[in-house]
Amino acid sequence: MKHPITLQVNGTAYPIEVEGHLSLLDAVREVVGLTGSKEGCDDSECGACMMLLDGEPVNSCSYLAVQADGRELTTIEGLAEEDELAPLQRAFLEEGGVQCGFCTPGMLISAPALLRTNPDPSEDDVRIALSGNLCRCTGYDGIVRAVRRVAAAEVA
Ligand code: FES
Numbered sequence: 001m002k003h004p005i006t007l008q009v010n011g012t013a014y015p016i017e018v019e020g021h022l023s024l025l026d027a028v029r030e031v032v033g034l035t036g037s038k039e040g041c042d043d044s045e046c047g048a049c050m051m052l053l054d055g056e057p058v059n060s061c062s063y064l065a066v067q068a069d070g071r072e073l074t075t076i077e078g079l080a081e082e083d084e085l086a087p088l089q090r091a092f093l094e095e096g097g098v099q100c101g102f103c104t105p106g107m108l109i110s111a112p113a114l115l116r117t118n119p120d121p122s123e124d125d126v127r128i129a130l131s132g133n134l135c136r137c138t139g140y141d142g143i144v145r146a147v148r149r150v151a152a153a154e155v156a
């Protein structure tokens, strides 16, 4: 049986119908059609599917779409402003924080959540905050540099 819900994604309302067991990740990717969030483990281990739900990062693979009915969602597609990359997106590119890019959407959701609560994080702070986001390519150093670069620019 399908349930009518409304997903508010990046400021746009999407009235959709979903099965009760459909994950939030599958609803956003397959029903809404925003495919930036990735499915890695499908088991709350890798963070590739991370979205902000009412401002808090959640692993959307382990969240039901019906639980997000009417709540505010932000995905990677909501970070850029008009045609401009967000500062964090640009820093990831310039600091070598992106290789295959599979982890990047989740990293770019987690990192702003950290910067909101800790605007001047140490290297350890960044590594701990992003510990739920696994990257198989970069060795994390470029990612940490990117986050700290944006923090330093905003604190300065
Ligand atoms: S796909 Fe959701 S945590 Fe890995």
Ligand code: FES
Residues within 6 Å of the ligand: 097, 098, 099, 100, 101, 102, 103, 104, 134, 135, 136, 137, 138
């Ligand atoms: S850039 Fe490939 S998994 Fe992180």
